[in-house]
Amino acid sequence: MNDKQEPVLICKDLCISYYTRAGEIPAVVDFSLTVKPGETIGIVGESGCGKSTVAMAIMQYMGANGGIKSGSIMFKGRDLTTFSEDELRSIRGAEISMIYQEPFASLNPSLKISTQLMEVPLAHETISRDEARERSLQMLTDVKLPDPERVMNSYPHQLSGGQQQRVVIAMGLLSNPSLLLLDEPTTALDVTVEAGIVNLISDISNKFGTSQIYISHNLGLILETCDRVFVMYSGEVVEEGTINSLFTWPKHPYTHGLFSCIPLPTADKNAAPLKPIRGQLPLPFERPSGCYFGPRCDHFKKGLCDQDHFRMENVEGSAPDHRVRCLRYNDIDHTKEASGETVQEPLEIGKRVLNVDGMKKYYEVKDSSLMALITGKSVRHVKANEELNFTAHESETVAIVGESGCGKSTFAKVLMGLETGTEGEIRHLGKDISDIEVRDRSTKQIRSLQMVFQNPFDTLNPSHSIGGQISRVIKQFGVESDKKKIFDRVMTLLDTVKLPRDFYFRKPRQLSGGQKQRIGIARAFAGNPSIVIADEPVSALDVSVAAAVTELLMDIQREHKTTLLFISHDLSVVRYLADRIVVMYLGHILERGSTNEVFDPPYHPYTEALLSAVPIADPEITKRKIVLEGDLPSAMKPPKGCPFCTRCHRKIGDICDNEPPPDQIVRDRHVIKCHIPIEELSKIAPVITVPETSERIQAA
Amino acid sequence: MVLLLSKRIGFMIFTMIIVSMILFLLLETGLTGDPATRVLGNFASDEQKELWRDQQGYNQPVVVRYAKWLGNFATGDLGTSIRYKGPVKEVLLPRLWNTAILGFWTFAIMIPLSLGMGVLSGMKEGSILDRTISVFGILTTSVPEFASAVFFSALFVFGLKWLPGTSSMSGGFEFKQLILPAMVLVVYDFGYVARMTRASMAEVMTSQYIRSAVLKGLPYRQVIFRHALRNALIAPFTVIMLQINWLLSGVIVVEFFFAYKGFGALLLEASLNNDIALLEACAMVAVVVAVSSQTLADIGYTFLNPRIRFS
Numbered sequence A: 001m002n003d004k005q006e007p008v009l010i011c012k013d014l015c016i017s018y019y020t021r022a023g024e025i026p027a028v029v030d031f032s033l034t035v036k037p038g039e040t041i042g043i044v045g046e047s048g049c050g051k052s053t054v055a056m057a058i059m060q061y062m063g064a065n066g067g068i069k070s071g072s073i074m075f076k077g078r079d080l081t082t083f084s085e086d087e088l089r090s091i092r093g094a095e096i097s098m099i100y101q102e103p104f105a106s107l108n109p110s111l112k113i114s115t116q117l118m119e120v121p122l123a124h125e126t127i128s129r130d131e132a133r134e135r136s137l138q139m140l141t142d143v144k145l146p147d148p149e150r151v152m153n154s155y156p157h158q159l160s161g162g163q164q165q166r167v168v169i170a171m172g173l174l175s176n177p178s179l180l181l182l183d184e185p186t187t188a189l190d191v192t193v194e195a196g197i198v199n200l201i202s203d204i205s206n207k208f209g210t211s212q213i214y215i216s217h218n219l220g221l222i223l224e225t226c227d228r229v230f231v232m233y234s235g236e237v238v239e240e241g242t243i244n245s246l247f248t249w250p251k252h253p254y255t256h257g258l259f260s261c262i263p264l265p266t267a268d269k270n271a272a273p274l275k276p277i278r279g280q281l282p283l284p285f286e287r288p289s290g291c292y293f294g295p296r297c298d299h300f301k302k303g304l305c306d307q308d309h310f311r312m313e314n315v316e317g318s319a320p321d322h323r324v325r326c327l328r329y330n331d332i333d334h335t336k337e338a339s340g341e342t343v344q345e346p347l348e349i350g351k352r353v354l355n356v357d358g359m360k361k362y363y364e365v366k367d368s369s370l371m372a373l374i375t376g377k378s379v380r381h382v383k384a385n386e387e388l389n390f391t392a393h394e395s396e397t398v399a400i401v402g403e404s405g406c407g408k409s410t411f412a413k414v415l416m417g418l419e420t421g422t423e424g425e426i427r428h429l430g431k432d433i434s435d436i437e438v439r440d441r442s443t444k445q446i447r448s449l450q451m452v453f454q455n456p457f458d459t460l461n462p463s464h465s466i467g468g469q470i471s472r473v474i475k476q477f478g479v480e481s482d483k484k485k486i487f488d489r490v491m492t493l494l495d496t497v498k499l500p501r502d503f504y505f506r507k508p509r510q511l512s513g514g515q516k517q518r519i520g521i522a523r524a525f526a527g528n529p530s531i532v533i534a535d536e537p538v539s540a541l542d543v544s545v546a547a548a549v550t551e552l553l554m555d556i557q558r559e560h561k562t563t564l565l566f567i568s569h570d571l572s573v574v575r576y577l578a579d580r581i582v583v584m585y586l587g588h589i590l591e592r593g594s595t596n597e598v599f600d601p602p603y604h605p606y607t608e609a610l611l612s613a614v615p616i617a618d619p620e621i622t623k624r625k626i627v628l629e630g631d632l633p634s635a636m637k638p639p640k641g642c643p644f645c646t647r648c649h650r651k652i653g654d655i656c657d658n659e660p661p662p663d664q665i666v667r668d669r670h671v672i673k674c675h676i677p678i679e680e681l682s683k684i685a686p687v688i689t690v691p692e693t694s695e696r697i698q699a700a
Numbered sequence B: 001m002v003l004l005l006s007k008r009i010g011f012m013i014f015t016m017i018i019v020s021m022i023l024f025l026l027l028e029t030g031l032t033g034d035p036a037t038r039v040l041g042n043f044a045s046d047e048q049k050e051l052w053r054d055q056q057g058y059n060q061p062v063v064v065r066y067a068k069w070l071g072n073f074a075t076g077d078l079g080t081s082i083r084y085k086g087p088v089k090e091v092l093l094p095r096l097w098n099t100a101i102l103g104f105w106t107f108a109i110m111i112p113l114s115l116g117m118g119v120l121s122g123m124k125e126g127s128i129l130d131r132t133i134s135v136f137g138i139l140t141t142s143v144p145e146f147a148s149a150v151f152f153s154a155l156f157v158f159g160l161k162w163l164p165g166t167s168s169m170s171g172g173f174e175f176k177q178l179i180l181p182a183m184v185l186v187v188y189d190f191g192y193v194a195r196m197t198r199a200s201m202a203e204v205m206t207s208q209y210i211r212s213a214v215l216k217g218l219p220y221r222q223v224i225f226r227h228a229l230r231n232a233l234i235a236p237f238t239v240i241m242l243q244i245n246w247l248l249s250g251v252i253v254v255e256f257f258f259a260y261k262g263f264g265a266l267l268l269e270a271s272l273n274n275d276i277a278l279l280e281a282c283a284m285v286a287v288v289v290a291v292s293s294q295t296l297a298d299i300g301y302t303f304l305n306p307r308i309r310f311s
């Protein structure tokens, strides 16, 4: 970063609106930003706050109904808003490139990668096809894709998600742009794959000197990639500063709120409960007068905060580029803002309610390729679950973690009776339920095993009222049959999930994502279940909403002594709420134990890598960097020996490739599946280190 | 690829055999009335009918007769036409050829026209051009063929006196006589294919890969020709292959109206005259065309779509 050099991009007082039938939507208001050469700027904020709109405005690609109302976007001294189509074309892809959330959707499915890469330099420079090819190959090598020749000759669908995103990044860098826009580039990827991409992205500015704007909803990722950060709320920036100043001394109540909503992998539910921000994000046309955050702010002062709209100001006594949009930031006692004020008693763990013993689930797949026809192996098995063993007790939260395709959801399906197990047993309160399909289960069994799904949008019937849908479940479960009593029960459930009682009459489309998820939880708890399986229940939700839903689940569990099976890929959340953790990979359990046992050495090498991949939104915590090579193998062709051997950074030799590793018992219920002896594994240093003392604002 | 091809061809043959069986059962056995009565008429005496049955081999077991019939068909012996008093083959082939000519010109005009218009209107959804093309497309498709035939005749034959009113080609082949029938078919089918193309193109234009192509700074022509068309034409291709099928039945009205000596008119005559052998041959031709155009559509689809080609 060089302060003397001229900035690459200056956005000044940008206002961007969409025009719809319902009227004008002021998506972004009063947005200013300066990007210096080689600098990486982060934009963070919850869904709908206008992050993508800013990126699209810089690209001058607003769609038919969007437009820049006022302000300017100066790129290297020229105002992009005045550019003609031709001028824009010469800038796009050559001077400013963009990388998107879904790599697969942004690659043309019917063109080879080589065509899609080579056309970039061919369109912008006068070079020969051979040179363009040469350059593309080099770039693929630079983004660390193994076997670039093969990648060049592939179609997008022949590559994995991580490889596709590397191709898209290579495409963006091909003409050596001065500015790269990245809109949630890793949201669609698995954690360990994400870690690789993030590593690559943070190398870009060193290697190519490219300035970057990195858009994300994840504060941890912003910390790992950026130099400066902008926090957006409801269309405007509320706080900006260097990573260091903003993460250490946040000033805006919303920034504080965001930090208290995300679990850190160093905290747990009892010592430092999450503190959700109350209320909801206002829609662009429902913004209050004065401070947009006012209705949700604990420091709101009538007569001051609700008057005229005001601008960003420099934070006194902080770095010169630390700016905040709050009238009272000086009056707020920032040391009282962080989470962790109410410490809770840990729950008493009760009797064993679930015992999974040698459970296997194989799916049969018909293979109709010529090869299969010739060899006669037309039916193959996908080993979705291979020998699962674990137990769960009353009031206990057991987290099942793993990346996509590791068999988490398959296990949930067998448990719910949507599939039947191939071998082994699942004993629920003493009865084996692994091969009883849901329609053969008794009402009592169904009632006591319930599920909360990832996507609250798919599980509600759009044409029935909320009350009606919950009543039906209560009737089905035979909890109550009397009309009056059912109604009372629905009311209690609405209270339990902290929704207003008049939601009884609402239709699903009148609910926000978080509210729908609460209804999903209400339905699951309608019959006082003994076990609730939550399959990524908060991963589709915004951080502040996710925090509220997580806390809600914990509260209900506390009250009902429910066993919670929490399926997730996010180790921070898992660390926060789980008592025990089961780490899965390609259908195998690689490690299981209590939360502390799993988070401290000895680690399974995969657990170690997973821990290292968790983005942490705390600049004082240091992590040991472990970046895994390659992508997850397909479940159709698992490795012969250790399932993790294709990517393991601690592989000890042929034994890993050829022999399935043994389950080594570390202590009582802590088991690691690896060839490396426990003594060796115990010598490994912790991945995450927390400093003894902290400068950061902590709980008083 | 080889496997796919052999599978498709196997399936094709299977379909044709099933259809031939149904055809045989319907027309050549007593299932839907006595064939002898059908041929000789209601007033033939029982003796005459019995004699005819014997001559034609109708008194043999059904299976034997079907095998013989199928064998004849497969070796090109399509039987004798009662109405034309000659081998079916000699009647059928020239007629098929005529229809092929008509179909060729119809397609040669309709395909570029409807694809072009569909692409143009899908490129800029909601533009004036798009709306004009869409309205025109709906209009032409909703007018039945005979109505447009009447309308065009009135205009070009009786009004402007530019074109001949019949297309019997009695004085040898004349291109002028082909124009009206082809025009009616083109106009009718244009709207359908154009609207399909438009929908497909519009969807592709809103896709993320088109956005990324634009934001790569590619020239607009390249975005359209290299990135959009390839994907947008996959769906219309399949539809066009199925139009071959439609054409076979579509020509009946048109050929009859303009007295064009094609396959459609022949089919009509055969069924009006109880010409069983001819009818069977026509039906089999229709089936062959239907099944093979479907197969071609499938193979073409696979070829155009790399996601299917390499999986």
Ligand SMILES: Nc1ncnc2c1ncn2[C@@H]1O[C@H](COP(=O)(O)OP(=O)(O)OP(=O)(O)O)[C@@H](O)[C@H]1O
Pocket (backbone or CB within 6 Å): A018, A019, A020, A025, A027, A045, A046, A047, A048, A049, A050, A051, A052, A053, A054, A063, A065, A066, A217, A284
């Ligand atoms: N084409 C459009 N027409 C009308 N309104 C739109 C359009 N695109 C976005 N908006 C609105 O503009 C606001 C900002 O949207 P934007 O997509 O920039 O949010 P975002 O921060 O990128 O959210 P996410 O994290 O979900 O991607 C939202 O209120 C959204 O509903």
Ligand code: SF4
Pocket (backbone or CB within 6 Å): A252, A253, A254, A291, A292, A293, A294, A295, A297, A298, A299, A300, A301, A305, A325, A326, A327, A328, A329
């Ligand atoms: S201006 Fe007032 S309402 Fe807004 S964030 Fe500051 S204290 Fe809260």
Ligand code: SF4
Pocket (backbone or CB within 6 Å): A605, A606, A642, A643, A644, A645, A646, A648, A649, A650, A651, A652, A656, A661, A673, A674, A675, A676
């Ligand atoms: S068995 Fe070998 S490959 Fe598997 S985790 Fe242990 S060291 Fe790695």
Ligand SMILES: [Mg+2]
Pocket (backbone or CB within 6 Å): A051, A052, A053, A183
């Ligand atoms: Mg976005």
